[in-house]
Amino acid sequence: MSESKPGFSTLSVHAGSAPDPATGARATPIYQTTSFAFEDADQAAALFGLQAFGNIYTRITNPTTAVLEARVAALEGGTAAVAVASGHAAQLGVFHTLMQSGDEFIASTKLYGGSINQFNHSFKSFGWNVRWADCDDIAAVEAAVTPKTKAIFIESLANPGGVVTDIAAIAAVAKKAGIPLIVDNTMATPYLCRPFEHGADIVVHSLTKFMGGHGNSMGGIIVDGGTFDWSASDKYPMLSQPRPEYQGMTIHETFGNFGFAIACRVLGLRDLGAAISPFNSFLLLTGIETLPLRMEKHCANAQKVAEYLKGHPKVEWVRFAGLPDDKYHALQKRYMPKGAGAVFTFGLKGGYEAGVKLVGAVNLFSHVANIGDTRSLIIHPASTTHRQLTDAQREAAGAGSQVVRLSIGIEDVEDIIADLDAALAEIG
Amino acid sequence: MDHDRYDDAHIRAILREVKTVAMVGASPNNVRPSFFVLKYLLSKGYDVIPVNPGQAGREIGGVPAVASLAAIDRPVDMVDIFRNSQAAGGVVDEALALDPLPKVIWMQLGVRNEEAAARAEQRGVTVVMNRCPKIEYARLCGEIGWAGVSSGVVSSRKPTMAAGMQRFGLGKKTD
Structure with missing residues (x-):
């Protein structure tokens, strides 16, 4: 093997x-x-003391899961990764390593609704206080920084789609504040965007979506970019201070540029327990082998479906960064030039009733709450996931009465469009 | 020699060839990085000699420590330096006073001394800087992947198993 750097598909x-x-x-x-x-007993002691590499117990490491971790780390261009039970568990692991009770972090207002819930409610019970900022407004993000701020959290391509974040601009704010930038790269995947190349320090994923890609396994992962100097301040004692959990070992000093991943594993996963099943790791790994092929098809299909909907008389608007007149098109060209992803929303002129009728009229599309499946998926948030909210709350969440969300699969695009076309004809 | 990046083949050749390693700055504290590296290299079959003037005559990791490189009673293949970049210069000069000369002088992660490296290279000694032999060994044999760390190595060759449980080796030179 020559010492040239393998390409993305080879690494996949x-x-x-x-x-x-x-x-x-x-x-x-x-x-x-x-x-x-x-x-x-000697080898056991070396393993428990982290002096030797090796497996003890699947809650902490497992050889199947380790392949998944090393693969995603390589695809993201990071140093190391820690796979966990879900994307939510990945976020818990990251913040557990960074935060102490009373600390703050800044998060984008445009995030997956599940993350908004986790930050607003569960994290608050740990004393981890979120400050929301509109990441389209860099000055607003900078203004949200306080001496207690420990991190900034964004999505590269925000769910329910269409929103592309200016990663480098937010990274500059984080760097100036001496705090890490965490990027949820679930919707883009490293095939479309590699946040470390734009200044991110930590990447998280729900592997459940496009990475695994088949809608069959839950999983999440934390990727260490190896870029942040945890010892430059005393803000991150899990990394920079001697740890009582390991007889006074200092994690960053001992493990260097993969210290964050080790801390998430041996101080976080070990004690919080959200381990991934080796069987799920296997299925996710198998999915990742075809990530570049699937993403190419997902994106090409989504582009054509978005263009079709944009020209449909019953459609009021389409929010898809791949459309040339879209607000986020310039950022998409810069951060994810190979495609704008495959999840987006559109608005029906017929409002709530039309949305309910459409999800009932489709045949090929599956009416489910997931995204990033080989199959094309559809949901009308106002009548399902956002049903309990008031009209005003739904509008604020981007889930107004007329909004339909699609996750475009890898079927033949003619069949996807034909299904939508027939269903749109039925809604009157 | 480009000290910003080393080919895997170069590092692998060093770690295969070297047998005796003098570790300058080895700590008896079992949670210090130098202790980790010493234990790991011992477990891989290297003859490691801890060098620490404050610990001379005592054991570190079960091995007798000596006060200085000059006090070592056998030829040394590699000097591994766990000192800061400035202090590394003096250690390199002590290493270059050994007879026979060591084949390799290795400065740990975060340690770089270009002038000292040039002096050693003039004498025909191979220099590695700002790297850890434990990380490099674990990376090249594949063990580091068990911790979810990206090795940077892509290969469809089977890892080389070593005796015992969960141990890989670097294999023979023909591999």
Whole structure:
């Protein structure tokens, strides 16, 4: 093997994996075991003390999951990763490592609704206080920084789609404040956007979506960019101070540019317990092997569907950054030139009734709450996920009566459009 | 020699060839990075000699420590320096006073001394700076992947198993 850097597709198939050393199995085996036998007391002590590399217990590390971690780290251009049970668990792990009770972090107002809930409610019970900022307004983000701010959290491509964040501009704010920038890269995936190249320090994913891509397994991951100097201040004692959990070991000093990932694993995952199943890791890994092929098709299909809807007389508007007149088109060209993703919303002139009728009239589309599946998915938020809100609350959340969200799959685009066309004809 | 990046083949060749390692600045404190590296290199079969004037005559990681490089009673293949960049210069000069000369002088992560490196290279000694032999060994043999760390190595060759549980090696030179 020459020492040139492998390309993205090669890494998608190979990074982190090798033939199984014991059996030669070429696909990564599912190590469905809770625990790993020790050679002797010395080796056990070295493993527990983090002096040796190796597996103890699947809550902390597992050889199947480790391949998934090394692969996603390589695809993102990070140093290391920690896979966990879900995207929400990844966010919990990141903030557990960064925050102490009473600390603050800044988060974009345009986030996946589940993240908004997690930050507004669960995190507050830990004393981790979110300050919301509109990330289209860089000055507003900068104004939200206080001496207690420990991080900034954004999505590269925000759910329910259409919103592209100016990562480099937000990274500059974070750098000036001496705090890390965390980017949720779920919707874009590293195929479309690599946030570390634009100044991010930590990337998180829900692997449940496009990364796994088949809608069959929950999973999340934390990726360490290896870029942040955790010892430059005393803001991050989990990394910069001797840890009582490990007899006074200092994690950043000991593990250097992958120290954040190690801290998330041995101080976070070890104690919080949101471990991923090795079987899920296997399925997600299998999905990632075809990530570039799927994303290319997802994006090409979504572009055509968005263009079709834009020209439809019953459609009032389409929010998709791939459309040349879209507000976020310039940012999409800069940060994700290979495509604008495959999740977006559009507004029906017929309002609430038309939305309800449309999800009932489609045949190929599945009416579900997930995104990033091989299958095309549809949801009318006002009658489902956002049903309990008032009209005003729905409008603010981008889930007004007329809004329909699509996640475009990898079927033949003619069939996707034909399905929408027939359903739109039915809604009157 | 470009000290900003090293080819994997270069590092692998060093770690395969070297047998005896003098570790200057080895700490007896079992949560210090130097102790981690010492234990790891011992577990990989290297003959590691801790060098620490304050610990001479005592054991570090089960191995007798010596006060200085000059006090080592056998030829040393590699000197691994766990001192700051400035202090590394003096250690390099002590290493260059050894007879026979070490084949390799290795400065740990965060340690770089260009002038000292040039002096060593003039004498034909290979210099590695700002790297950790534990991380490099674990990266090249594949063990580092067990911690979710990206090794940067893409290969469809089977890892080399070593004796015991959960141990990989670097294999033979023909691999």
